[in-house]
Amino acid sequence: MSFKIAIIGAGSVGFTKKLFTDILCVPEFKDIEFALTDVSAHNLEMIKAILDRIVEANGLPTRVTATTDRRKALEGARYVISCVRVGGLEAYADDIRIPLKYGIDQCVGDTICAGGILYGQRNIPVILDFCKDIREVAETNAKFLNYANPMAMNTWAAIEYGKVDTVGLCHGVQHGAEQIAEVLGAKSRQELDYVCSGINHQTWFIDLRLNGREIGKDELVAAFEAHPVYSRQEKLRIDVLKRFGVYSTESNGHLSEYLPWYRKRPDEITRWIDMSDWIHGETGGYLRYSTETRNWFETEYPQFLEAASKPIDPEKRSNEHASHILEALETNRVYRGHFNVRNNGVITNLPQDAIIESPGFVDRFGINMAAGITLPEACAATCIASINVQRMSVHAAISGDIDLLKLAVLHDPLVGAVSTPEEVWQMVDEMVVAQAAWLPQYAHAVPAARERLSTSGVKTREWAGAARRSVRSIEELRAEKAALKQAG
Numbered sequence: 001m002s003f004k005i006a007i008i009g010a011g012s013v014g015f016t017k018k019l020f021t022d023i024l025c026v027p028e029f030k031d032i033e034f035a036l037t038d039v040s041a042h043n044l045e046m047i048k049a050i051l052d053r054i055v056e057a058n059g060l061p062t063r064v065t066a067t068t069d070r071r072k073a074l075e076g077a078r079y080v081i082s083c084v085r086v087g088g089l090e091a092y093a094d095d096i097r098i099p100l101k102y103g104i105d106q107c108v109g110d111t112i113c114a115g116g117i118l119y120g121q122r123n124i125p126v127i128l129d130f131c132k133d134i135r136e137v138a139e140t141n142a143k144f145l146n147y148a149n150p151m152a153m154n155t156w157a158a159i160e161y162g163k164v165d166t167v168g169l170c171h172g173v174q175h176g177a178e179q180i181a182e183v184l185g186a187k188s189r190q191e192l193d194y195v196c197s198g199i200n201h202q203t204w205f206i207d208l209r210l211n212g213r214e215i216g217k218d219e220l221v222a223a224f225e226a227h228p229v230y231s232r233q234e235k236l237r238i239d240v241l242k243r244f245g246v247y248s249t250e251s252n253g254h255l256s257e258y259l260p261w262y263r264k265r266p267d268e269i270t271r272w273i274d275m276s277d278w279i280h281g282e283t284g285g286y287l288r289y290s291t292e293t294r295n296w297f298e299t300e301y302p303q304f305l306e307a308a309s310k311p312i313d314p315e316k317r318s319n320e321h322a323s324h325i326l327e328a329l330e331t332n333r334v335y336r337g338h339f340n341v342r343n344n345g346v347i348t349n350l351p352q353d354a355i356i357e358s359p360g361f362v363d364r365f366g367i368n369m370a371a372g373i374t375l376p377e378a379c380a381a382t383c384i385a386s387i388n389v390q391r392m393s394v395h396a397a398i399s400g401d402i403d404l405l406k407l408a409v410l411h412d413p414l415v416g417a418v419s420t421p422e423e424v425w426q427m428v429d430e431m432v433v434a435q436a437a438w439l440p441q442y443a444h445a446v447p448a449a450r451e452r453l454s455t456s457g458v459k460t461r462e463w464a465g466a467a468r469r470s471v472r473s474i475e476e477l478r479a480e481k482a483a484l485k486q487a488g
Contacts, residue, residue: 001028001330006077006138008070008130009084009148010036011043013050013297013304019081020051022323024062025314028331036066037073044068046301053308071133078139081322082130082154083147086122087438089291094434095119096284101460102427103418105263105467107253107278108286110149111201112386113414116257117393118431120153121405122438124397127154131162143329145169145322146340151200152355152387155340156394160353167325167367168340168355170200174319176249177205183223183230184210196249197347197358197373200340202258202386203249204379217245233280236262236272244378253281258386260417269466283465291471299474328362335362339369346371349380354387385413400441402432402449426458 005023010016016036023029034051038044048066055062067073074080085092095115096106102114109115127146134142144166146154155168173196181192195207208215224238224247225231231238234252240259241247248255252273256262262272273281278289297304317323321337328335336359343356346369350356360369375383392408395401406428409415415424429449432439436446472480 002031002033003078003330004033004035004076004139005079005081005326006035006037006073008037008073008080008082010047010066011038011040012083012085013043013047014293015083015147016047017050017054017308018318018320019083019322021054021312022317022320023326024054024058024060024312025317026323026327026331029326031061033063033065035073035077036064037068037070039068041068050305050308053305054312057309058312070130071137074133075137076139077134077142079143079145079326080130080134080138081145081147082127084123084126085148086119086126087435089287089294091122091435091438092119092287092290094431096287098427098431098434099415100283100463100465101430102423103461103463104415104427105266105269105283105465106257106414107263107273107281107283108257109284110286111152111254111258112150112389112393113257113412114409114427114431116150116153117389117405117409117412118435120150120390120393121397121442122435123148123150123154124157124394125441127157128162128398131158131164134162134164141165143167145325147322150390150393151340151357152390153394153397155355156342156353156390157397159342159355160394161398168200168357169321169325170338170340170357171320172201172249172254173203173338173357175251176203176247179230179234180205180208180215180220180247181210183220183227184215185223186210195359195370195373196338198249198356198375198379199350199354199383199386199390200357201250201254202379202383203338203357204244204246204375205249206246206373206375206379208247217241220247233274233276235274236281239272244376246376246379251279253279253285256281257414259382260413263414264417266466273467275467275469278469281467283468285469288469288471292477295471295474296477325362325367329364329366332364336360337362339367341367341369346373347380348372348374349377350375350383351387351391353391354383355390385411389413397441400444402428402442402445405432405442422458426453426456426460429453429456 044066051064099114151168158166193209278285324335343354396405410424
């Protein structure tokens with residue numbers, strides 16, 4: 001087979017390498033072309049060198065090109081994969097820093113909450129540019145695979161406004177299933193069968209079977225509470241399991257941001273989170289992790305390049321959906337996964353226009369969703385609250401309506417639990433002014449926002465958050481990795 005895959009945001013070096021090696025685990029795909037594109041020529045140079053080394057080490061005919069000219073990369077592409085972070089870590093830092101001034105403590109801030117909503121405002125205009133290029137220069141009926149957050153908002157905009165065949169992909173379901181299999185004592189992941197449904201980052205394991213035996217709430221709660229690690233790291237997640245009756249896909253830190261109950265008071269935050277790793281609830285945890293990862297990669301790049309000389313091992317193919325979807329579409333080997341698509345009746349008690357994440361099957365006819373799923377009422381209620389925020393956020397990003405943007409932020413569950421309307425109005429003004437370089441649709445609103453900020457009487461505070469850790473130096477990271485290696 002010979003076709004072209006374009007990867008936008010290919011400068012996400014580690015993730016691009018994973019997607020690349022996964023796809024090349026499919027024997028029929030060795031003669032395809034990968035076209036890499038990114039706004040950073042430096043990152044493109046690094047990732048191309050790594051992928052070229054993989055191709056050379058494995059004796060493959062695979063072609064790899066790299067360009068900062070996105071349209072050139074998309075020309076003739078059958079598949080387009082996006083893993084962009086619009087605004088980079090600079091804008092992301094404001095997603096965390098500014099809401100903290102108003103008492104809003106986020107662990108990740110990339111899905112909803114104040115940070116996720118502004119992240120969507122930066123992404124959506126760029127997503128629509130991608131879609132325009134795909135329609136104009138990619139292969140007819142090219143498929144757009146979006147890995148970038150905020151997943152639901154980006155996918156919603158691409159489908160409703162970009163008019164491109166789009167699917168959103170995430171790995172939260174797979175990671176949650178791995179946890180469940182472990183606590184239940186499964187010898188392999190294949191022993192666990194499950195139906196997981198909802199919206200991205202609020203997906204729920206509504207049916208669990210271990211070797212054909214149905215697993216109920218009480219058994220699952222007992223298994224998690226008996227686990228020596230998860231019982232500490234996933235306290236909030238286990239509490240939600242007890243109250244809702246089903247387990248959530250999302251980590252302790254992620255899940256805490258989407259609910260109005262666990263992060264609204266500093267003393268409550270420290271009660272529910274765990275500081276052993278960022279993902280369990282640390283303030284700005286993902287920002288710190290991303291910063292350290294970038295610094296580590298820049299410093300240790302020669303080691304990454306050397307590691308690329310190893311043979312590709314199909315046994316180590318990851319459970320990221322992209323390679324499996326492409327394999328199913330191109331070879332007709334059926335794949336079952338969980339995909340982000342427009343609802344259209346798939347989940348009976350969520351809005352039709354929402355972007356849901358739910359089970360589906362892929363073959364040469366495309367992605368076919370399992371329809372007629374009904375969520376438990378508490379899960380549906382939680383999802384609908386987020387969907388309403390996502391809908392307003394998408395429409396605000398398209399129209400450049402700053403008042404609608406403020407209403408979207410006001411209706412966010414955690415923001416509403418922490419902040420007053422006056423605080424929300426000022427916070428959004430401050431974020432729009434700070435991020436104006438990445439928000440062209442709000443250019444007309446920036447002068448008035450800046451004027452309001454100069455006369456506003458809403459008080460803020462400089463606050464690091466309830467559980468903040470400093471970014472570690474390269475030396476500290478090296479020492480930690482050496483200690484872990486020695487202990488292991």
